[in-house]
Amino acid sequence: MSFLKNERIKENWYRFSQNKTSVIGLIIVLTIIILAIFAPYLTPYPGHRGAQTDFRNTFQSPSRSHIFGTDDVGRDVFTRVIFGFRFSLLLSAIVLIIGVPIGTILGLTAGYFGGRIEMVILRFTDMMLSIPPLVMALSISAVLTPNLRNMMIALGAIWWTWYTRLVRSIVVSIRNENFIKSLKLMGIGHLHIMFKEILPNCISEILVKVTLDIAFIIQLGAGLSFLGLGAQPPTPALGTMISQGTFHLPTDWWMTVFPALAILLLVFGFNWLGDGLKDMLDVEL
Amino acid sequence: MKYIEYLLKRLIYSVVVLFGLSVIIFIISRVIPGDPARMALGPHATREQVEALRQSMGLHLSLIEQYIMYITNLFRGDFGMSLVSRRNVLVDLKLYFPATLELIIYTIIWVVIIGVPMGVVSAAKKDSKVDNFFKTLSFSAVVAPAFIIGLAFQLIFGYALNIMPITGRLSSALSASPRITGMLSFDALIQGDFQVFFNSLRHLLLPSLALSMPGIGQVSRITRASMLEVGTKDYISVMHSYGVPDGIINFIYMLKPAFIPSLNIIGMTFASLLGNAFLIEQVFSWPGVARYGINALLKVDVNALMGVVLLIGAVFLATNFIIDLLMGLLDPRVRLSEED
Numbered sequence: 001m002s003f004l005k006n007e008r009i010k011e012n013w014y015r016f017s018q019n020k021t022s023v024i025g026l027i028i029v030l031t032i033i034i035l036a037i038f039a040p041y042l043t044p045y046p047g048h049r050g051a052q053t054d055f056r057n058t059f060q061s062p063s064r065s066h067i068f069g070t071d072d073v074g075r076d077v078f079t080r081v082i083f084g085f086r087f088s089l090l091l092s093a094i095v096l097i098i099g100v101p102i103g104t105i106l107g108l109t110a111g112y113f114g115g116r117i118e119m120v121i122l123r124f125t126d127m128m129l130s131i132p133p134l135v136m137a138l139s140i141s142a143v144l145t146p147n148l149r150n151m152m153i154a155l156g157a158i159w160w161t162w163y164t165r166l167v168r169s170i171v172v173s174i175r176n177e178n179f180i181k182s183l184k185l186m187g188i189g190h191l192h193i194m195f196k197e198i199l200p201n202c203i204s205e206i207l208v209k210v211t212l213d214i215a216f217i218i219q220l221g222a223g224l225s226f227l228g229l230g231a232q233p234p235t236p237a238l239g240t241m242i243s244q245g246t247f248h249l250p251t252d253w254w255m256t257v258f259p260a261l262a263i264l265l266l267v268f269g270f271n272w273l274g275d276g277l278k279d280m281l282d283v284e285l
Numbered sequence: 286m287k288y289i290e291y292l293l294k295r296l297i298y299s300v301v302v303l304f305g306l307s308v309i310i311f312i313i314s315r316v317i318p319g320d321p322a323r324m325a326l327g328p329h330a331t332r333e334q335v336e337a338l339r340q341s342m343g344l345h346l347s348l349i350e351q352y353i354m355y356i357t358n359l360f361r362g363d364f365g366m367s368l369v370s371r372r373n374v375l376v377d378l379k380l381y382f383p384a385t386l387e388l389i390i391y392t393i394i395w396v397v398i399i400g401v402p403m404g405v406v407s408a409a410k411k412d413s414k415v416d417n418f419f420k421t422l423s424f425s426a427v428v429a430p431a432f433i434i435g436l437a438f439q440l441i442f443g444y445a446l447n448i449m450p451i452t453g454r455l456s457s458a459l460s461a462s463p464r465i466t467g468m469l470s471f472d473a474l475i476q477g478d479f480q481v482f483f484n485s486l487r488h489l490l491l492p493s494l495a496l497s498m499p500g501i502g503q504v505s506r507i508t509r510a511s512m513l514e515v516g517t518k519d520y521i522s523v524m525h526s527y528g529v530p531d532g533i534i535n536f537i538y539m540l541k542p543a544f545i546p547s548l549n550i551i552g553m554t555f556a557s558l559l560g561n562a563f564l565i566e567q568v569f570s571w572p573g574v575a576r577y578g579i580n581a582l583l584k585v586d587v588n589a590l591m592g593v594v595l596l597i598g599a600v601f602l603a604t605n606f607i608i609d610l611l612m613g614l615l616d617p618r619v620r621l622s623e624e625d
Contacts, residue, residue, distance in 0.1 A: 123301075123305075124305075127302050127305040127306060127309070129556070133556070133557070133560060134557075134559075134560030134561070134563055134564075135559065135560060135578075135593075135594055135597050135598075138563070138578070138579075138582055138594075139310070139313050139590065139594055143313055143316055215428065219430040220560075222430060223430060223432060223560075223561075223563075223564050226432060226564060226567070227563065227567055227579055228583065229579075229582065229583075242433075242436070246436070249439075249440070249444060250440065250444035250445070253440065256436065256440075257440070260433045260436060260437075263433060264429055264433065267428050267429065267430065268425075268428055268429075271424075
């Protein structure tokens with residue numbers, strides 16, 4: 001058995017590594033995760049993540065001691081970018097931890113039971129989807145005061161919709177299969193069929209979507225922070241850093257450019273990884 | 286099912302969604318902590334004044350009565366007073382919306398005239414260097430956040446090369462043509478003021494291009510995929526064997542069926558386009574409705590915010606209705622199918 005398992009892993013890795021960019025994506029993502037976890041030990045000035053200031057070293061252009069330069073209060077931009085990775089990953093993780101289970105359960109319910117339940121859930125989902133996610137997140141973070149925690153709640157509250165649609169469409173395609181019918185005839189409980197028999201068929205799709213969504217949430221989070229509605233200074237969120245940097249364009253360009261590049265690295269990394277997983281698991285989204 | 290019936294069904298659906306949206310917005314506005322009457326009047330108002338305003342705003346009524354009042358007021362054109370500008374929110378929206386609409390119109394133009402040909406050429410020259418280049422380009426355009434593309438444009442074309450204006454709608458030396466639509470470039474064109482027209486076009490170019498990038502990427506991808514699919518059909522092989530020129534086959538006979546999925550994608554990405562408009566307007570200091578919304582948000586101007594969200598939702602639904610309408614015209618299968 002373990003031999004077969006090894007063979008399967010090998011085959012999957014072969015399919016994954018067929019595309020060079022998937023491997024690059026994987027390397028980028030792993031590097032970023034390690035940097036984010038060990039940020040306090042890997043950054044030159046871990047104290048600069050917060051409100052600490054160093055007014056003798058403001059607006060230093062990139063040099064050997066500050067490879068990304070320093071900002072308006074003398075903090076090391078490189079340090080803050082690495083801590084920014086941390087906040088971006090944390091944001092995606094929490095939004096998905098809120099959104100994915102809700103969306104999956106609603107999608108399973110809608111697809112499995114069909115009829116009126118399906119119609120109500122789908123119409124409600126459509127309604128939520130008709131509001132641009134950024135606008136919805138804006139309104140919610142307006143109700144709650146803008147900060148990192150509320151941004152997570154706001155995005156989590158709208159994120160389930162995509163999973164409802166995705167899971168429901170898969171369930172609909174298999175709900176009339178014979179194995180489901182026979183399970184029903186055997187008198188197996190609804191919950192068992194939904195979660196033990198149907199859900200495993202959706203896992204690949206959910207996994208790929210999660211990977212691609214991490215990039216999307218990072219992008220949205222950066223956007224919200226850029227507008228001043230997400231994490232507030234001195235939190236080292238990448239979007240916040242960009243928006244503060246734009247006040248000092250074009251002379252002190254490094255304050256804007258490096259956090260922006262960091263966001264690009266994040267979103268490209270996760271998208272490449274997601275595309276690789278898509279090929280490997282043979283998933284169509 | 287007849288075309289009219291199909292359209293009616295879509296229209297009713299849009300109205301229902303809009304109604305739902307108004308309920309959601311209303312609920313959000315009512316859970317905001319704090320007393321709206323007190324916030325409207327400021328800290329120096331007397332208790333009697335606040336109580337009088339509470340009465341006239343209907344805050345003593347039940348939630349359902351308040352909602353009915355809110356809806357009837359909306360139909361009368363009363364969107365409530367903005368706490369910041371002290372005007373009916375509708376007046377503000379009329380003032381700021383044209384700038385956003387103008388931006389969106391140019392964005393859609395770019396999406397169609399750049400995205401579609403990119404997809405056609407990509408499919409015609411499958412696996413060539415051009416195809417690979419376009420594929421990389423559209424991937425990057427989809428993945429990179431639009432506001433970062435906007436910032437990059439600003440840095441490169443505005444600051445470094447200094448050939449493009451960085452912010453605003455018009456150079457300060459010029460004054461806008463008399464207002465007809467509120468969209469500067471169209472107003473200037475109608476009235477033959479070409480100096481203003483070209484100046485406003487220059488200001489529009491960078492923000493609208495940045496905003497159109499995700500759309501261009503999506504549309505060229507979908508167009509490429511559906512062109513490749515259409516290309517395997519028998520009638521295309523027949524045309525090739527009759528010696529019909531490739532350009533005519535590609536752009537006329539294959540593009541029409543291949544364009545339908547692209548149209549659908551434009552509708553689906555419209556939500557993210559509207560979302561991105563908030564960021565792009567902020568980056569380029571574009572005085573549109575999105576920027577108005579952000580300011581309302583930061584100042585907890587509830588009525589203004591509700592107006593903006595409702596307007597954005599309505600624009601989104603209207604666009605999707607127009608797209609449904611076009612899809613029905615282009616593709617009989619859409620209007621003839623039993624299900625919606």
